[in-house]
Amino acid sequence: MTITDIRTATKRDLAEEAMRHSWFPVARSVDLDTPQRATLLGVDLVVYRDKSGRVAVSDRRCPHRGADLSQGEVHERSIGCPYHGWEFASENGACVRVPSLADQSKIPPKAAIRNYPAVERFGQVWTVLEDPIRELYDPEEWQGVDLEWAAADPIDSPVGVAVSIENFRDVAHFPFVHKVSMGPTPEVVEPLQVQRDGLEVWMDRPLNAGTGEWAGDGNCMMRYHCGAPGFASITYHYEDLGRRVVAGFPSPISYEHVTIFWGVANEVGFKGASLEENLRLEEIVYLEDVPIVENVVPREVPWDADYQEFSVPADMFTLNYRRSFMELMNLAKGQADVAASA
Known part of the structure; x- marks a missing residue:
């Protein structure tokens, strides 16, 4: 779609328009x-x-x-x-x-x-389908880090981009969805230290590896990052091993249906699990999410408030992601305003 009358555009219209101008x-x-x-x-x-x-x-x-x-x-x-x-x-x-x-x-x-x-x-x-309103993602935490990437098999998911990113960045669902991959994890979420700068959101959080599939490399510090509309990553920084990454990029087939492109990366010289092993571990996490997320209602974030939702402090990261996406919508609106007045 392309907005033809900015005066009557809904937030859903603006979300679609913003994605047409995004990578x-x-x-x-x-x-x-x-x-x-x-x-x-x-x-x-x-x-x-x-x-x-x-x-x-x-x-x-x-x-x-x-x-x-x-x-x-x-x-x-x-x-x-x-x-x-x-x-x-x-x-x-x-x-x-x-x-x-x-x-x-x-x-x-x-x-x-x-x-x-x-x-x-x-x-x-x-x-990108139309003139981009943001640059292609280039996370600052990867600057100067020599990463070796492995692209995973894409995953089909019948939900929208924002629902997918929120799932990737939500931390309160771990005890209920990721019992196998993460093992027992606390249900109570500590106060989250979230930072947002325009279209980007970050959070640093320690990983207690516990007894799940993730336990092999031990504890580390995680940097959560997402960018509107469709970038989400975790950079795991192990003091003695180096860094590894998992990143997801849901790509909209339509407004309410994505292909999840994703991959993992190890810093060259990483002393922990191999790239292949990290791909296997992270795939377990993704596949645990799919049957839950595909039944979420609505299938995309209700930008026009046509569904009632409630939030708590554990949602702080995803709420900031929504703010970043709304900022992207405002950029799309401004671009449409300029085009309409030309």
């Missing part, structure tokens, strides 16, 4: 040996790496007769349609070859597919 992952880098299908906020995409090494994100539909370009053949600097072989440049989406034409100068001048920005980061390919 989301649409494929894992390790999967680009073949073209990948993706859908971002209802827009059908193809993600591929051409034979020169360029990563491209483009509209999936061929403008000739509507074939699916994700079934096509990748060339040196283009992708070819599987139906009639029309080729579209990975650089800008322009049609560069029509095999049935004897004279290639006769290619219809407007024949093209839309290309979108494509950036590889954290083992994922990221894109």
Whole structure:
């Protein structure tokens, strides 16, 4: 969607608009040996790496007769349609070859597919549908840290981006949802020390490893971080072992349905569990969450207050995330205001 009348826009409208102007992952880098299908906020995409090494994100539909370009053949600097072989440049989406034409100068001048920005980061390919209102995530706590990433298998989840991020950053559900992965944990949540700066929210919290699957590397300090709309991470800092990371990036297929792209990273030289073992442990946590979160009502945060909710001090982090998301909505509103007055 694109807001056509800012005066009548609901907060849900603004949330959708803000996400159209925000970066989301649409494929894992390790999967680009073949073209990948993706859908971002209802827009059908193809993600591929051409034979020169360029990563491209483009509209999936061929403008000739509507074939699916994700079934096509990748060339040196283009992708070819599987139906009639029309080729579209990975650089800008322009049609560069029509095999049935004897004279290639006769290619219809407007024949093209839309290309979108494509950036590889954290083992994922990221894109944005409209001019971005925020930069792609680049957490300050990872600056100067040499991290080795492993991108996990994406997880389908029939809820919205904000519900997903709140689940990742909520700490009061651990005793009830993560009994296997974390073992027994206290039900009472201590006062949370939360900081917010614009679109970013942080919290430092000690990890008592306990007796769960996480116990292997012992205690450490955790830095929780999230950024509106769709970034959440924990950086585990072990005094004697180094640092490791888990990060989740829910990507909206639609307003109330995400693909959870996620991964783990170890600082090069990390002396604790291997990257593969940390991926296994964190996957247990994610898969414990899924059957609970997929039945949350409503499926996205009720920005327009059409559902009643109550909060307590244990919700301090997620409440600050909501404030950061609302700030992003205000930025989207300002951008729409400017466009409407132009």
